[in-house]
Amino acid sequence: MSAPLTPLQFTTAAGATEHRPLIITLFGLFVVATLIITVWAGRQTKGAADFYAGGRQFTGFQNGLAISGDYMSAASFLGIAGAIALFGYDGFLYSIGFLVAWLVALLLVAEPLRNSGRYTMGDVLAYRMRQRPVRTAAGTSTIVVSIFYLLAQMAGAGVLVSLLLGITSDGGKIAIVALVGLLMILYVTIGGMKGTTWVQMVKAVLLIAGALLITFLVLVKFNFNVSDLLGKAAENSGQGAKFLEPGLKYGKDPTTKLDFISLGLALVLGTAGLPHILIRFYTVPTAQAARKSVLWAIGIIGGFYLMTIALGFGAAALLNRDEIIKSNKAGNTAAPLLAQAVGGGADSTGGAILLAVISAVAFATILAVVAGLTLASSSSFAHDIYVNVIRRGQATEKEEVRAARWSTVVIGAVAIGLGALARDLNVAGLVALAFAVAASANLPTILYSLFWKRFTTQGALWSIYGGLVSSVVLVLFSPVVSGKPTSMFKDADFYWFPLENPGLISIPLGFLLGWLGTVLSKEEADPQKFAELEVRSLTGTGAH
Amino acid sequence: MTTEAAPPPGSAGPSVASSTAEEFVSVQQSPEFAELRRAHRSFAFPLTVAFIAWYLLYVLLSSYAGGFMGTKLFGNINVALALGLAQFATTFLIAWLYARHAAAQLDPKAEAIKKRMEAGA
Numbered sequence: 001m002s003a004p005l006t007p008l009q010f011t012t013a014a015g016a017t018e019h020r021p022l023i024i025t026l027f028g029l030f031v032v033a034t035l036i037i038t039v040w041a042g043r044q045t046k047g048a049a050d051f052y053a054g055g056r057q058f059t060g061f062q063n064g065l066a067i068s069g070d071y072m073s074a075a076s077f078l079g080i081a082g083a084i085a086l087f088g089y090d091g092f093l094y095s096i097g098f099l100v101a102w103l104v105a106l107l108l109v110a111e112p113l114r115n116s117g118r119y120t121m122g123d124v125l126a127y128r129m130r131q132r133p134v135r136t137a138a139g140t141s142t143i144v145v146s147i148f149y150l151l152a153q154m155a156g157a158g159v160l161v162s163l164l165l166g167i168t169s170d171g172g173k174i175a176i177v178a179l180v181g182l183l184m185i186l187y188v189t190i191g192g193m194k195g196t197t198w199v200q201m202v203k204a205v206l207l208i209a210g211a212l213l214i215t216f217l218v219l220v221k222f223n224f225n226v227s228d229l230l231g232k233a234a235e236n237s238g239q240g241a242k243f244l245e246p247g248l249k250y251g252k253d254p255t256t257k258l259d260f261i262s263l264g265l266a267l268v269l270g271t272a273g274l275p276h277i278l279i280r281f282y283t284v285p286t287a288q289a290a291r292k293s294v295l296w297a298i299g300i301i302g303g304f305y306l307m308t309i310a311l312g313f314g315a316a317a318l319l320n321r322d323e324i325i326k327s328n329k330a331g332n333t334a335a336p337l338l339a340q341a342v343g344g345g346a347d348s349t350g351g352a353i354l355l356a357v358i359s360a361v362a363f364a365t366i367l368a369v370v371a372g373l374t375l376a377s378s379s380s381f382a383h384d385i386y387v388n389v390i391r392r393g394q395a396t397e398k399e400e401v402r403a404a405r406w407s408t409v410v411i412g413a414v415a416i417g418l419g420a421l422a423r424d425l426n427v428a429g430l431v432a433l434a435f436a437v438a439a440s441a442n443l444p445t446i447l448y449s450l451f452w453k454r455f456t457t458q459g460a461l462w463s464i465y466g467g468l469v470s471s472v473v474l475v476l477f478s479p480v481v482s483g484k485p486t487s488m489f490k491d492a493d494f495y496w497f498p499l500e501n502p503g504l505i506s507i508p509l510g511f512l513l514g515w516l517g518t519v520l521s522k523e524e525a526d527p528q529k530f531a532e533l534e535v536r537s538l539t540g541t542g543a544h
Numbered sequence: 545m546t547t548e549a550a551p552p553p554g555s556a557g558p559s560v561a562s563s564t565a566e567e568f569v570s571v572q573q574s575p576e577f578a579e580l581r582r583a584h585r586s587f588a589f590p591l592t593v594a595f596i597a598w599y600l601l602y603v604l605l606s607s608y609a610g611g612f613m614g615t616k617l618f619g620n621i622n623v624a625l626a627l628g629l630a631q632f633a634t635t636f637l638i639a640w641l642y643a644r645h646a647a648a649q650l651d652p653k654a655e656a657i658k659k660r661m662e663a664g665a
Binding site: 228541 | 642
């Protein structure tokens, strides 16, 4: 995800342009199928619980699949495989934080959240507190995290599609961003959480099936001897044994090492604070089902990242390194190129079909993720800001759902606009920023709310705004935004914070401010409200 | 769904008809609830600290102990790869242990308290 997606034309060796009709057909099939599902889901979406939480009728397994579909972005599929193909071990190192992070969700967050919340993260954060200020803060943080994440995905979609289809014109890229945006608006406004969940489930199945197929074909070439595969990858990389050791990407100098620690911290603590993941726990009927969802998600996501080892090292072993770099500097096309190679090569029918299949899976992946992000931000705007802050909890259910649909349209339109403007900027760093805000602002506040009796409104506001503002400001003055050839604005130079990821500073700061705001607070925590939240969160009494 | 009635103004959710604020406080202070809280916290808190420390150790070794991580174990499998796979293994293991603990120690206690409260006892 920190891997920059660079718009370079697909080389003739990849033969993208001649396979364009097949790729478009497969992608079209996915779009048609998901739109049918969306319309079907929309017919069953009547009340607020349907729109926000899919009627809370999904099973643990279904939700586990949908969580995997929500979480595994194109960056984790193409990005990690590509990073392994080019940097060897460091690409793999990157994937581990994404998996371990799920234990925080499993042990501390998923079940209490399911038991005590209703539709949004703000429900739990504001439970014990003064509603309007904390709802505003939770809504702001939710929307900021989701929009950053969304923007990175939208811009990535434009780049990815131009890579895979060989579309490089400005108008073409804007059209792709607009198409992705339009589809996500349709999925969410019509299908609500139910439609979005099914899109994510379908995508997860396609992604796993695609990865399994390519992994199998790679392993067959090495008679299932992983050591041989690694040996060939190391030899082919030109780096020898170093390719299988940490250091090629993150070990360059003391700053990159520190940056990786900062990123690792944000990944492992950020996942359980991502609003688009948290709202998925409301789609199941009970805390036990929420637990099962996370268990399935850990199994599916873990299995998938294990397969990226075979995909990444397979690409390093079977493809020409220069070809990978020529196609895309960051290696984002390594997985589709590998699919083509194991299918029989550039000139074979098998190669053409597999390339098209993997490309279509990558598109499906983007659509499912952006739909989840749009839903998270519009839910929070409608439920936290509009209903509970502006209308002071006095809106009818009908008004609330209407507000949620309209906010989807507005947020979708904003995302299309920003995505089109940012199409030539390197915004991949925004995903890391989203994780950092989630870890610095959301997670401390969730944990203090659930487990610390004395936590007060002032503490909650300090941890949310402190974590949020410090992350954003540090990134603004980091090389992500200016001062380096890989920066978002490479011609400007106003950076003074050396790390690309602010987590090392902002996460401890978020926790510290939550504590400080509480102990310096003039008002005491409401013991009755805490009793209510604690009993409900652990027992499920009165859960929605 | 009957549980989806509009929330009272300013509240995160509907208050449970049969449970008043006093009841929540008395349940919270009951020995049964203390036992449930202890069963959750004494398992989840130390384990969280442990797996985060174990993950950070792995990240630190990867950043600052390149020589050790490059030691070959067998074939082309080195310490770095083995430790990376160990992170997967411990994640799966902890998930399984928690699922087992929750089913045996947490669910029955939570269910008993919930039943009692919803029966209005």
